[in-house]
Amino acid sequence: MEMVGVSVSKTIRKFRRKSWCKLISSGFLLIILCFLSVKSQLLYRETWSPTRYSSSSFYLRLPELGHNNRNLQNIVLYGGVRHGKPGVPSDKLYVFENTRNPTLVTDQGKVNRKTDSLYLKNMEIGRNRRLPQAIIIGVKKGGTRALLEFLRVHPDVLATGPEPHFFDKHYHRGLEWYRSLMPETLPNQLTIEKTPSYFVTKEVPARIWKMSNSTKLLLVVRDPVTRAISDYTQIRSKHGKIKSFESSAFLHNDTSQINVSWIVLRIGLYIKHLENWLSVFPLEQIHFVHGENLVTNPGEEMSKVQKFLNLKPVITEKHFFINKSRGFPCIKKKISNKRGHCLDESKGRKHPDLPANVMASLRRFYRPFNERFYQVTNINFNWT
CATH class of the missing domain: 3.40.50.300 (P-loop containing nucleotide triphosphate hydrolases)
Incomplete structure (x- = not known):
């Protein structure tokens, strides 16, 4: 009878150890899956697409603020950079004046509306x-x-x-x-x-x-x-x-x-x-x-x-x-x-x-x- 009790006790302790191992393993697996999910969004969402930050895309859309630009006020007035927006096709982006009033433009600089004084104003602020x-x-x-x-x-x-x-x-x-x-x-x-x-x-x-x-x-x-x-x-x-x-x-x-x-x-x-x-x-x-x-x-x-x-x-x-x-x-x-x-x-x-x-x-x-x-x-x- 005593031998049976000892055997049952060992079985219970072994089961408990396996349960803790499975729980810890499941936790690690869950963390890994969450990380992969977030990373996948960062890699494939258009806002973070590498092509949007390539020299042929992103930098050409910024005003050219080279060493000859001696008026830093114009950099500040421009509102920093032109911000991307999720869901907008890769050939379009928004221009902000002082981070307000978005205007949709294309890579070629054409406005999707026939007239847009805000866009023209922003273009004048840059170097031309x-x-x-x-x-x-x-x-x-x-x-x-x-x-x-x-x-x-x-x-x-x-x-x-x-x-x-x-x-x-x-x-x-x-x-x-x-x-x-x-x-x-x-x-x-x-x-x-x-x-x-x-x-x-x-x-x-x-x-x-x-x-x-x-x-x-x-x-x-x-x-x-x-x-x-x-x-x-x-x-x-x-x-x-x-x-x-x-x-x-x-x-x-x-x-x-x-x-x-x-x-x-x-x-x-x-x-x-x-x-x-x-x-x-x-x-x-x-x-x-x-x-x-x-x-x-x-x-x-x-x-x-x-x-x-x-x-x-x-x-x-x-x-x-x-x-x-x-x-x-x-x-x-x-x-x-x-x-x-x-x-x-x-x-x-x-x-x-x-x-x-x-x-x-x-x-x-x-x-x-x-x-x-x-x-x-x-x-x-x-x-x-």
Whole structure:
């Protein structure tokens, strides 16, 4: 009888141990199943689909906020990122302004409704390629490159790289091609380009007016005699041996007969070209930059330019220093910087010395045109 009791007791203890093992095993199995269920949802729900966060999908839908974006307020106003929503097809997502007011858009940026001011407003908040609001139209060898490089220091100004030559050489390509050359800017930033040949091309004023009749124009002018010599010097440096200045400037080497067909001299007839521009644009829409003063007193000229362009007066005389070897101004991006940016060695190159009678003849030729130019612009540039 005692043996039977002992056997029953052992059986009960063994059953209890197996029950606890089964209970613990069942618990672990349940935990594993729950984990797999959650993981499955994370992997297969569209909101967390890897393709939604790939470089070809998610990042292309975000505004491009690169290192050139100096206005952090626009990042905050944008409301962070564009949020996905469960159940929305993978080619669509919602845009939020300050995390409110969703607007459904597609990958191609098209709104599913014909008009949606909220979406358009959000797109304006981001960086876009905009047609220029200001153009440096000339003149060649007047100081246009210096003006553009000085303006680049301003945080609210972005410019193209090479000269676009859209309105004189590539107009047939259309405005969208022209826009594609522009830098990406924020709404509070100014887009500007420089093409000096615009000033002497007859068709350009009407073409710019057609693009935007509010475009602001900047014209850098300098003494037409020294401008012509500088132009000739550049041509000679690029093409090597060419005819002498006198042979090109005068007919039959007679200093009393000016060769007005030579483009180097014709560019300096500022009043003739300006009359063409004034037949389209009002005078107050053109700002005249004194080329000589831009070299000797760049701070003063840049103050006038910033005022004309409605820019904050960020650039001052403290940003400039003179390159002693060439006598040309260099500019510092920050006043505290020890070093600055100087134009390349082609600027400030030495001009050939011309005979006194050649210089006197050129000055006599330009004098009546200069005086008329002073009257129209109401600026005395004091070119002797």
